[in-house]
Amino acid sequence: MAQQRILVSGRVQGVGYRDWVVRTAQRGGLTGWVRNLRDGRVEVLAAGEDTALGLFVEACREGPPMARVEHVESAAVPEDKPHKGFTKRFTA
Template sequence: MQTTRLLISGRVQGVGYRDWAQSQALAFGLNGWVRNLRDGRVELVASGEDAPLARFVEALRQGPSLARVDAVAEQPGEALSVSGFEVRPTA
C-alpha cells in the first residue's frame, strides 16, 4: 500500500472535479479524501496498491471534461485510517 498527497491547480473548482475524483478513486479501489482549498486548488490524499494509484494519478492530471488541470504537485502522504473515499468540506 502506498499513500500520496496531491495539490491540483487550474480550473478545478466549480466544475465537478471533487465528485469526479471520488468516483474515479472508488473505481480504482482506493481510500482517501478530496477537498477544495480556499486558494482555488484541490487537495487530495489517496491510498492503495501501486498500480491502481498510479493510474488514478494519471487520470487526475486529465480531470473531468469541464476542468483544466494546469499542475499536479505530488508528495508521499501519511498512512490513512479511512475506508472508502470521501469529499470533505473546503479548507
Template sequence: MAVVQRVFVTGKVQNTGFRDWAVRRAQECGVTGWVRNLKDGRIEMLIAGEDDAVTAMTEACRQGPPLARVDHLEANADSERVPKGFTKRFTA
C-alpha cells in the same frame, strides 16, 4: 505494496465537478482517501492503495473531469492515516 500520496491539483478545478468525479474515479481505481477544495483555488486529495491503483488515480487527475483544466499536479508520499472509502471533505 500499499502507498499513500497527497496530491494538489492546480488550474480551473473548482466548480467543475472535480470532487464528485474524483470520488467516482477513486472507486473505479480501488483507492481510499478524500478530496477537498482549498481556499486558494486548488484541489487537495489524499489517495491510498496499491501502488498501481494510486498511480492510476493520480494519472487520471492530470486530466480531471470534462469541465476542468488541470495546469499542474503535485504528488508527494505521505504517512497520514487514511479512512475507509473515498469521501468529499469541506473546504480547508
C-alpha cells in the same frame, strides 16, 4: 499500501472535479478524501496499491471534461490511519 497527497491547480473548482475524483478513486479501489482549498486548488489524499495509485495520479492530470488542469503535485506521505471509502471534505 501507499498513500499520496495530490494538489491540483487550474480550473478545478465549480466544474465537478471533486465528484469526479471520488468516482475515479472508488473505481480504482482507493480510499481517502478530496477537498477544495481556499486558494483555488483541490487537495486529494489517496491510499491504495501502488499501481492503482499511479494510474489515479495520472488520471488527475486530465480530470472531468469541464476542468482545465494546469498543474499536479503529488508526493508520498506516511499512512497515518486507514480510511474507509473515499469521501468529499469541506473546504480548508
